[in-house]
Amino acid sequence: MISVIGPELVADVFRYVMLAWLILFLVNRLIPIAAQRRLGAKLSDTAGLGLFVLLSVLSFFWLYCKLSGIAAIQHPGGKALKFGGLALYFSGCIVYFELQSLLYRGFSLRILQDLLHSGGWATLSALQESYGHGAGIKGLLIKRLGTLSAFQLIVFDGTVVGPLKMPGKICALLSRFFRRFLRLRAVG
Amino acid sequence: MLGTVIFSAAIGMNFFLLGHFCIWRLFPADSPRIVLISEIGAAGMLISSAACWFLPQGNQSAAVISVLWLDIFFLIFYLFIYAGIARSVSVTILIGLLEKEKGTLKLDKLIDEYAVSPRFKDRVALMEKSGLVKTSGDGIQITKKGFYLAGGARCLACLIGGGLEG
Structure with missing residues (x-):
């Protein structure tokens, strides 16, 4: 079989995919900065997504x-x-999104930052209390509950958590099934 | 050729899923085993490429590259879902609510439940396993690797956004 597809075409496709990533990442970074300067407030989780x-x-x-x-x-x-090029483009989008959310709310990364703030050493209870600039476990949970509520997964009024909304119920059922199926023991 | 590419990718990724499910079911572990899952994924990619090469119309470099790109997409998408299911605090809250009789829970009670649960300790243990911290008694010491990761994360957060809020 004679191939009509040379390495030049592969390189062209890859170049365009990289350019699309670059445009996406730059614009996605610059708009929130501009919005913060204009409005003086950060974009909400839902607006960012x-x-x-x-x-x-x-x-x-x-x-x-x-x-x-x-x-x-x-x-x-x-x-x-x-x-394949279009699939590769979406892979980059997922990696970028995952990296950003990891940097935004990564549990282990935050523990490392708190350890650095305390001079590289701390007790477990002190770390737990001072988690996330002193927000503690309460801050960690309230932040996540706020996001779950903003994405219409649960009802949260600030004192009572729940009940689950329909999308939340579906997510919970699927996640519980997969956690049991994969026999995941220690979870987040 | 597109059919050959999709079929080859499906062969490799089915191998990946089968291997992953079997190992996870037979040998449960406390860690999410991201390195192992990536290795099974790499084996799946090799199988996809080989399948494409031996299938009709598949013995072209463009076809094999397309298969690899498709595999990368599938693996990254799966890892994204898997990481959430394995470690997400939000997912744990959702499942917790599902299992509550009334479907609701007082915030204070949720905080108390979380504070007394071993999840924080588990996470620190996992970090120790990864070489990011070292524990001795009740004390936790950041390691060199943890120090560099924390610094790298701070630089990356400045570059792409994300306030390391936890």
């Missing part, structure tokens, strides 16, 4: 149009490469 999803979709369409514009992509092998 909404912005990221919107920018991901826009960058996806830009990438799709650019890849479709490459002449060699019309060959049978090219279509497979275009499909």
Whole structure:
């Protein structure tokens, strides 16, 4: 079989995928900074997620149009490469999103920061009490409950947690099934 | 060729899922075993590439690269879901609410339950296993690796956003 797809096409597709990532990451970083300067407040969790999803979709369409514009992509092998390139683009979006949420609310990373603040050494109880700039376990839970409520998964009025809303119930059922199926013992 | 690419990726990723499910069911562990799951994923990618090469229309570098990109997407997506299921505090809260008879819980009670549970200690134990901290008695000492990770995370947080709020 004679291949019509050379390394140049692979490099072209990869270049466009990287460019789409760069556009997404830069715009997604700059808009919250600009919003904070203008409004004097940080974007909420839901607004941040909404912005990221919107920018991901826009960058996806830009990438799709650019890849479709490459002449060699019309060959049978090219279509497979275009499909793979679009999948690779989404992989980068997921990695970026996961990294950002890890930096925003990573449990272990926060413990490390608190340890650094206390000079590199602390007792377990002191760490637990001073978790997250002194917010403690209460701060950790309230932050997560606020996000769960903002994403319409639970009802939370500040004193009573629950009940679960329908999307929350589905998430809870699926997660419980997988935790049991994979026999995960120590969880978050 | 697109069909060959999708079929090859499905072969490798089914191998990955099967291996992962079997090991996790047969040998449960306290750690999320991210390194092991990544190794099984890499083996799945190898199988996908080999399958693509031997299938009709698959013996082209473009096809194999497409398969690898598709595999990377699947693995990253799966790891994203898996990390949430394995370690997320929010998921634990959701499951906890599901198992409550009334479906509701006082915030103070939830805080008390969490404070007396061994989850914080478990997390520190996991960090020790990863070489980020060292415990002696009730004291916890950050290691060199933990120090560099904390510093790296701070730089990355400045670069891409995320306030390390925990």
